Amino acid sequence: MEYCFVAGNYPYKERQVHVFLENVVTRLVDRGETCNVIAPQSYYAYYIRKRDRRPVVDTRVTPGGNQYKVYSPLYFVYPKFKVGNLSMHNLSRKHFYQAVERVYRQNDLHADVIYSHFFQAGIAGVKLATQLGLPSFIANGEADTIDSLKLNNPNAVRETLDHVTGIISVSTKNKNEIKELSHNDPAIMKKVRIIVNAVDIGRFYKKDREQVRKEMGWSNDQFIVAFTGTFIERKGVKRLSHALDRFDDVYSIFMGVGEEQPTCKNILHCGRVENVKMNDYLNAADVFVLPTLAEGCSNAIVEAVAAGLPVISSDMEFNYDVLDDSCSILIDPNDEEAIYQAILKLKTDPELRNKLASGAEKKAKELSLDVRVDKIQTFINEKMTE
Template sequence: MSKKVIVIGASFPSKKNHAEGVYLYNLMRYFKKTFSLQVCVPRGMFGKGTAGAETDEFEGSVKRPSYFNLGKFQFLRKIALGSYFRSIYSVCDKKADFIYSHFLFPSGYGAYRVSKKLNKPFFVALGESTTSSYETPIGKEILKNAAGLVVVSQKISDFLVANSGVNADKIIVAPNRADSYIFKPLDKIEARKRLGLPVDAKIVIFVGQFIYRKGYDRVLAALELLPERVESIFIGKGEFESTSDKILYKGTVQNKLLVDYYNAADLFVLPTLSEGSCNAIAEAIACGLPILSSDVTEIKEQVFEDSSHLVDPLSPEAIAKGIEHMYANFDNYKELALKNSVKYSLEARANTILNFINTKLK
């Protein structure tokens, strides 16, 4: 009989919103082959939450209890976390064999509290872009008591060992991977036709939140420095005020259309300042795009050296020179990027995590 697992996450797709929590969903499709799953996705009463009926594949196994999410009121955080735990415990399978959580807060906290109540082991997947929560007293307590930690980069692993009192043998490094059934190379011209984009233009794509850390504004500034016209696509959420005539599209798109937008571009550009393991980069690699990103440790770990070019993410001039360099050598970069796209496998990542969990449960 397969082991029962409670999976705790901040979001998960529903029939109403297919894009929420898609990375957790894709991983759980592989977990489902090995374990009996119950997914718990608490919804804040005073904040955003994923509502609606669950997706068909997980029909009946997704619970969405409500809790008091007091959001920005830090002094009430303990009350909110307590409510979060109680909401999970009220609906979770008390006969579960272990708990798996996606990120440290609040999911990892919920997993820790449920594990204590049920006297069962718990695992936490970590991919935060900053490590500040790993150093808090409660963060350290959760990390030390976890049966195992799944981290998306060696940088996070090294930090946990050096600063959070975690033994290295409790950690498995498993970088993010895109679902190759969805994200894969397609014909560029046909993708542009489907999206109504110019078929003969040079186009770069940025995918990420429109925030300073991600660098959308630095990409736009770099495009203005180029001697030759290059068009752009910006996919993401946030405030983005610009009247540039080099922007073909900016805003959100349906998840099912994202693969066409990647394939309509020549290059993926993301001058991010920090990441855990970037989902957008994983998707772009799976689509066979050459990558221009940041010369920082976590990006170096994620990309293929021969099909990427890394620059100072704070310098529009460096970004512009990088774009010029990649277009000057585009055929070579593209050929290598297409070869590297098939090396990315979500199934291999899932099997790595499943083997790690089974080893720890013995």
């Protein structure tokens, strides 16, 4: 089968965005499927924000040594405001679609299915598929799908829901957002299937903690908390930092970048971590904490679970498809006292810590990338033959 993926971004050099889409693409290519990716890049990101410009056509090589192409045409993005009755965001969306369609037609692509990563890109992907008479699918994994679509023309959103063949939601929370957008239309809800995010178990897995710490020069006696994510209010980095500052004998690893820098004592690392080293940093920790306010399905949590870490995170709907009391403690992410108490509980109760770590290892077996790709392919094949 030949897949055409449409996305708002794609990993390139240091900018590792939509990595989980890349993982799905490379797995499919290594299974013998033909894949092309169309991920338009904006003039604004290149000229104003000074981001690295991706090649307009880039031939990538998978871990299995197979090739596929990523097309990254430039398009115009306008400020998000209205000029009279004209929404500038809708104009941006129009240019995005035109870039996608132009690449598809000029490069004589012949897909059997159009697969869009996230709903914003899905508006373009489904429109192209409808014009071509092809089935279309959307991976629905935004932290807040409804908010992300507020600037779009409601008719475009509704047309996308009506014409899409299937929607892959990464959590019950994301499925419920589709339910709200469609006003619980039974015909649309029949198109939705929950397939949670997954992890490459060849990259993220449990290692010997004592050996990892020895290699990093950290003591085996230290109790270490790990955090992965952008340093922003939504992810809860400051709330975690404040909770950690109440301990004198707890150490921390903050993997990420952003404006809200953690300021607690005993920070062992704070900043970006190379992808190849992420698993070692996770394995050096005793627990993983992410008091986030909104997710689709957190990749960082899935990776921590794969590394065999007990997780402290938000008692919110987006976590319920991955986390439960076998591997985690769920708390109010806005409550710094609750964050502190959960860390204290795991620090002082090694039996509970070991129990949750074992639960994480078992849970990780359900979250392998190969299993997820199997489920995606099965879902696509089912919907295409209905």
